[in-house]
Amino acid sequence: MSKIVFITGASKGFGKLWAEALLQRGDKVAATARNIYALEDLKAKYGDNILPLALDVNNRAEAFDVVEKIEKHFGRIDVLINNAGYGLFGTMEETTEEQAREQMETNFFGSLWVAQAVLPIMRKQKSGHIIQVSSFLGLTTLPLLSLYNASKFAVEGLIETLGTETAHLGIKTTLIEPNGYATDWAGASAFQTTADITDYNPVREAFSEATNTQEIWGNPAATVKPILDIIDSQNPPQRLLFGKIAYNAIHEIYTKRLQDIESWKEVSIEAHGH
Structure with a gap:
């Protein structure tokens, strides 16, 4: 039986790759992006099986409006893939207030608003699966990604808690935790702080040297079968690492x-007091 899948951030990268894989096998996809012109090729190829919609996940009201349109068009939502997000590169001290708030607004609050918007439908259905694209940097950290790390740590806590709140309603949650992949996440889609504190230059140089090798970057196409397996599983994992770098780390x-x-x-137990 085909599924109705709602994917955010579907204009490129994982989002577009997974949207097309789902459409190819006969599922129906609601694909959202800030720029829906990037989805015109999928619309031309798959017709009414794809519903492209403009969505800025930072806008909570817009998220609810989009979900209402999806339910009206397809009748239900079986799976949400919360994929929209971006990386902010730079040291913590060099990060401006605006940059910090925008990173949390998209990566954390955007995920929260979209999940909140689909939950009434999934509760009514007594079924659903919320798949959150997090990062292995929601479980550990790398320098020069402090705010990104923090946003993904927050997402981890949010979705893990949601899973405990909704399990009795038939709603499952899965956190996908990729290492770096050869998408434009670290390229055109990334943002940089203004690096001007020279004391951090050794950290920047070490980071550049460590990441300047193709071996650490996963192949995006290799994620297609794993994401489809998770969607099809009757007992999906709470978390799944994507990539050998993520697993080993x-x-x-x-x-x-x-x-x-x-x-x-012993010190931990002593600290309890009785």
Whole structure:
């Protein structure tokens, strides 16, 4: 049975790739983007099976209006893929207030508004699956991405909590945690702070050297089967790492964290007080 899938940030990158994969196999897709002209090729090819809609996820009212249009057009929403977001590169100290607020507004609040908008429909259906594109940087950090890291840590807490609130209603949640991929996330879609504190130049140089290799960047096409498998699963994972860099990094970090927790176990218990 075909599914009705709502994807945000569908004009390029993962969003557009996954939208086309879903359409190719016969699902129906509501695809949103700030610039829906980027979806004209999919509309020409798949006709009424795709509903392109303009959406700025920062606008909560607009998110609810778009969801109302999707329900009216397709009758239901089986899956939400909350994909809209961008990366902000620069040290924490160099980040302006406007840049910090905009990063949180899109990556965190945008995800919140869209999820809130689809929940009444999914509650009514007593079914649904909210797939949130987070990052392995929602579980660990890299320098020069402090606000991006923070936005994804916040998203992790939001969606994990949502899963505990909606499980009894038949609504599932999954956090997708990719490492870097060869999309334009770190290119045209990225924003930079104004780097002017020279004390941070060694950090910038080390970051540039570490990321200047093709080996660390995943192949976006390789994510198509995994995302379809998650959508089709009766028991989808709460979290799924995408990419060998993400897997290796998080495995190592969590092993070290567990070691630290155990080595300070007695102090932790003592701090309870009774």
